[in-house]
Amino acid sequence: MATTVKLAPPEEDMVLRLCALDVPWVVVPPIQRVLLFDDAGGQLPPFPFLVGSLRASLTATLARFPPLAGRVVFLPSTGDAAIDCSASYSGGGGVRFVVAEMDDADARKLAADADHDVDAFRAFTPELQTDALPAEVLAVRVTRLKGGVAVGVAVHHAVADGRSLWRFLEAWAGACRGDDAVLVAAPPTFDLPDVALPAGGEELVRSTLRKYAPHLPLVLASIFHHYFLPYMS
16 A cells, blocks of 8 residues: 655745756665564554554654655756755655555564575565656655564665665654654755856756766666666666
């Protein structure tokens, strides 16, 4: 079952153009992470309650991380790539929230195995379609396992790196625990500082984007997918 976690529309349009350091990552596969929770002590709440808590706390956390509820888009009028989380974006926004069950997967065994079952872990992460723009930024999958729960996330690499994703997960975990300090702390800033670029810096960003993804809004025809992705499968 999949639903979409949405935010209240922002008061103003919110479009964040990617900078020269971001645009190469438009063509890179998403970051995926899985958190396993073993219910050996019977301390996890009932699965429906857990899903409700995760969904509600995700909504609260996304209010502090609005780009994660947006879409990576291509702006043909300027040749830019951007994160669009504005109310005017016709494709909507939000985070896809998938709930699933895999009773044949044992949480304790998966966590304890010295050699992790990569295929099993991959099944716990949601698919994030990034082969064309607009593309989702974040998706979540909560899976009930035998003796536990798996929470998998996938995030677009042009929007967040591994450290940024963990900061979001820590904030989400705090909100789920009811840690008010997380929600009243100073929110992250999304105002990119001026990056010292030579004259014509905006065109440098666009030319870099064209180099890595020459056929936008299609991403599959990018340099990365042509030369590198076959060696990663």
